Amino acid sequence: MKTDNTMPLEYKTEQSRLNIFGFWIFLGAEIMLFGTLFASYFTLEGRTGSGPTGAEIFEITPVLVETFLLLTSSFTIGLGVHAMRIANKKAMLAFFSITLILGLGFLGFEIFEFIHYVHEGAGLQASAFTSILLTTLGTHGAHVTFGLFWGLFIILQVKKRGLTPETANKSFIFSLYWHFLDVVWIFIFSFIYLKGMM
């Protein structure tokens, strides 16, 4: 296997460079996916039928907590990748674990928020607005859930196998994914919650 020692560990082999490049293309597809959801959201946001409007159901507190948790987790995974670059396995594992715990906290609040919506009569079936709201939030939440498992597997692998070109590559790609979810959340926060509450 060809290795290039001038590159960081996660870029060392040809296959790992391909993996990272391929994942960027995948993120391009993900942008289209969320872009479609946002476009549909803007189309349907005023079509509340007999259900509630956004202003009636959105609450700022849980949303702010979620935002805080997810943005912090994006910072900690950045620290984790930095620790990986300077080959500090222990610090890396610690930061990755903190990231996942923050992600879990985010998910907990989001589930709480969903229960709240259903109690307010904003279930999936209530109106076109609630359908697209829950689908957009749910798609993001499902991505976070998937990421929690993925991140857990990576932590286990780094723990067992150490920092090799393969595990470093996986960790780096996971960090790209996690940052991406954060970017999507910023759009959700601005264009769904803030816009809806104004």
Next chain:
Amino acid sequence: MDFFDRFAIPHPSPIIYASMVAIGLTVIAIVAGLTYFKKWGYLWREWITTVDHKRIGIMYLLSALLMLFRGGVDALMMRAQTAVPENTLLEAQHYNEIFTTHGVVMIIFMAMAFIIALMNFVVPLQIGARDVAFPRLNNLSFWLYFMGAMLFNLSFVIGGSPSAGWTSYFPLAGNEFSESVGTNYYMLAIQISGIGTLMTGINFIATILKMRAPGMTLMKMPMFTWSALITNLIIVFAFPVLTVALAMGTMDRLFGSNFFTTSDGGMDMLWANLFWVWGHPEVYILILPAFGIYSEIIPTFARRNLYGYKSMVASMVLISLLSFFVWVHHFFTMGQGALVNSIFSISTMAIAVPTGIKIFNWLFTLWKGKIKITVPMLYSLGFLPIFTIGGVTGVMLGMSAADYQYHNTMFLVAHFHLVIIPGVVFAMIAGMTYWWPKMFGFMLNERIGKWTFWFIAGGTCLAFFPMFISGLDGQARRMYTYSEATGFGIWNMLSFIGALGLAAGFILIVYNVYYSTRYASRDIGDDPWDARSLEWATHNPVPEYNFAITPQVNSSEAFWDSKKNGHKLFKGPFKEIHMPNNSGMPFIMSILFFVLGFALVFSLWIVAIISLIGVFACLAHRSFEKDHGYHISVEEIEKTEAERGGAEHENR
């Protein structure tokens, strides 16, 4: 017995019972045959689990041909039903199902599979690569496509086929008007297959951008590779839109959400918009690789360089951009207002400009060429005039004011068949014939091939030209019958005869494969067409590692240069080659996706949850798996090279 009632066909007919029996017998025959000849192990090791792009390409090709016949039978039944006025061969519901499945099967499961088949086989060879960037993902792509196709076809015998048209417009496709599970099949089968296609897109972009042979800059790539690159870019940007639309449609039908309903704020036109935001780029996903194939075949048999390489690339890029800005022309009559219609009218007609540039470039390539009329060339030459007729009528349809006259008539049906058949189907048959010797080590018979061409080209013209006339006279599409007084009878009869001609052509293709397999010479060398690009520089049949030594490239026709101008393609000694391992996981995962899809179609929640967990278990397994592939030693390479072509690499 209530539980089993859901699996019954809502509108049974003797044809459906007969096909149930036929499907059952075929499955038994395949299983018995494999067991008798002890081929299960071979099938599993060499094909089902393969990560070799050449074999995956061949599996795509076989599936595409299978689907071509499946969709072709639908077409024949439609033409037979409308051949005479007030025919009673099919009921209205059955006719609706058939035009729906014909469209879906031909676009999603035939044409897509056919272009991906040729991309898989040819692109890595053309760029001098060992395989695609993600070989195992490639295997997963194929099996997801295949399971999606099988799930869709299952609707025919279990639960009922979709009948809301291949566009599946809401509210018609909603629960209220489409009560059977048919539309569930539509949503889920296309979803599963679409995930596979998206992965193919990612895989090939990475392959083409990162794995080209040394010296092959972007502007020295063969034109088919260029077309594949742009096609895959369109796939990556268009398919997620379909993913979302299908997910919303599925939720509307299964979970009672209100995206496309007509109550509680739902918006049926949102489906039409999302569908065509994917659907129009999809048209170019199909046609651009076809353009790429013609750009390989025409220079080879006109024995000249491709005229206007740069303008060919620029026009493809322009087409791919414009393809995202024309979708509204599919529903000019649905009340957007004059301004919106005018904008989309202009962008639609603008696509004719880069397409026209390509047509002229091919004509200039032919100009003063020493043209050799082979079967692939015959299809290319037939494509030019027929496609132009189809394209020009497309510009007519693109004028929104005039479109109110043509909309939803047979004129439209004639238009899009006359671009898709010469554009895609001719190109696929031409490409298949052209690369057949590289795939299988022998050539298809030229004499039978030429007969086939005349049946197919003649059949196409006879089947679709009359629809222009009946369409202008007002015959609506998707109507299962019409009265004698309309006078449409004669035109529809001519169409039916044309469809029979096409059918004869496709049967001749099968006969040609059979005949050539038995009688064709295996001693054809590596380069039977005297062609120009790298795929012909390796042996016949292609070794699993493609090229023993990575080729050095200095122009867009590197192999031609090596033959005529003394360019040395292969330099240096043999080195050990690293290869990926085969894997059964993609197949198992795709089966789980199939079960998941089937369970969702029939709302079998427990099965659905179990299979979904299975899918995630496969992903987890992949995450923990250590797979470093294997190496082919220099001795093995030397042995293979000596067997397949002696020392010819040194001579080049």
